[in-house]
Amino acid sequence: MTEPATHPQAGGEWRPDRLDRLEQMAHDAAPVRIAVIHPVDGPSLMGALESQRRGLIEAVLVGPQDAIRQAAQEAGVELGETKVIDTETPEQSAKTAVALAVEGRVDGLMKGALKTRVLMQEIISEKAMRTKRRMSHVFAVDVSSYARLLFVSDAAINIRPDLGTLRDITANAIELAHALGIERPKVALLSASENINENIESTIFAAAICKMADRGTIKGADVDGPLAMDLAISPRAAAIKGIKSDVAGQADILIVPDLVSGNILVKDLDYLANAETAGIVMGAAVPVALTSRSDTVDQRCASAALVRLVAAANREKASVNG
Numbered sequence: 001m002t003e004p005a006t007h008p009q010a011g012g013e014w015r016p017d018r019l020d021r022l023e024q025m026a027h028d029a030a031p032v033r034i035a036v037i038h039p040v041d042g043p044s045l046m047g048a049l050e051s052q053r054r055g056l057i058e059a060v061l062v063g064p065q066d067a068i069r070q071a072a073q074e075a076g077v078e079l080g081e082t083k084v085i086d087t088e089t090p091e092q093s094a095k096t097a098v099a100l101a102v103e104g105r106v107d108g109l110m111k112g113a114l115k116t117r118v119l120m121q122e123i124i125s126e127k128a129m130r131t132k133r134r135m136s137h138v139f140a141v142d143v144s145s146y147a148r149l150l151f152v153s154d155a156a157i158n159i160r161p162d163l164g165t166l167r168d169i170t171a172n173a174i175e176l177a178h179a180l181g182i183e184r185p186k187v188a189l190l191s192a193s194e195n196i197n198e199n200i201e202s203t204i205f206a207a208a209i210c211k212m213a214d215r216g217t218i219k220g221a222d223v224d225g226p227l228a229m230d231l232a233i234s235p236r237a238a239a240i241k242g243i244k245s246d247v248a249g250q251a252d253i254l255i256v257p258d259l260v261s262g263n264i265l266v267k268d269l270d271y272l273a274n275a276e277t278a279g280i281v282m283g284a285a286v287p288v289a290l291t292s293r294s295d296t297v298d299q300r301c302a303s304a305a306l307v308r309l310v311a312a313a314n315r316e317k318a319s320v321n322g
Contacts, residue, residue, distance in 0.1 A: 018142040018149045019276050019302040025180065026056055026305035029312035032107040033058040034289070034304065035097035037119060038090050039112035040067040042075040047291065047300025048110060049077055056304045060106055062097045063087055090114035094122035101286045102128045108307040110289040110300075120157065123284055134158065134168040135283040137290055138176050139266050140306060143275045146233060150269075151177060151185075151253040155262030156279065156290060163205050166255065167218065170209055172282035173253045174221045176306070179313035187213075188232035188251035189225025190261075194243060202226065202257035209255075221253070222246040229254075229265075278302035280310065287311055 034057040036048040052059045065086040087093045100106045137156035153173040177185035189206035196203045206225030213223035224247035230237035235249030256262035269275040281288035287310040289303035
């Protein structure tokens with residue numbers, strides 16, 4: 001496989017573009033058809049069409065046909081032969097796209113210019129879209145100062161997860177890492193301290209998740225916690241504090257205690273550390289690219305690449321299980 005592209009950073013140095021690497025990996029997977037839901041503004045439409053132009057997806061645009069064509073005209077792009085399914089409201093667009101997924105006519109979904117709440121409500125209310133696990137969101141974060149791609153979950157869907165939900169959040173993030181070829185990801189359950197404190201619920205939940213991993217309820221990863229953020233990502237901090245762990249200082253996956261802390265963490269990395277992010281919903285019958293209004297075209301393409309990789313992994317598992 002070709003080497004990943006590079007990004008400039010402070011001091012004139014260059015670093016690998018790991019989101020570009022996701023696109024390269026996705027091209028090795030089977031093609032996918034994705035329903036893009038209500039792409040009635042420039043960013044969401046451009047993200048879908050550019051993902052299609054790069055060969056990552058075959059886009060099916062679901063939304064008001066006139067508004068989509070107007071957005072294309074304003075953005076100076078041609079829809080060409082891209083299929084458009086005409087709907088009126090964001091709610092109708094979401095319902096139609098979910099029906100396409102249930103019927104097997106698309107392999108994944110991509111959020112356009114509609115509220116996350118509207119889309120997720122339609123997905124969750126459709127029984128055929130549910131699996132044994134709670135749905136959760138995973139950010140793939142490329143931080144220039146960190147040696148590997150970071151996965152952060154859940155910073156978008158589950159507000160204050162209980163223990164069972166946190167278990168599913170962890171399993172979903174591991175599943176995404178596996179789809180990206182990380183055979184045994186290192187998972188850090190984040191809290192304010194590495195010590196279990198009965199007054200800090202997240203330390204107790206983290207310890208319980210680790211025991212689940214020890215007993216095989218959670219599989220396919222090295223899991224440790226509770227760990228403070230510095231211990232999860234800094235070998236120096238782990239050494240100073242005497243933490244001996246297969247995870248400390250080199251985490252691939254950061255499991256946050258709640259949506260608020262996760263959302264702050266990702267936005268800090270985005271705006272203060274010049275990180276780039278892509279996002280996906282795991283735990284549904286098909287993967288869902290849950291893009292943000294502020295996402296660049298490249299970030300939207302990276303999210304499409306995640307959907308393609310997860311869809312390919314899902315097909316492989318289905319074929320193995322008969």
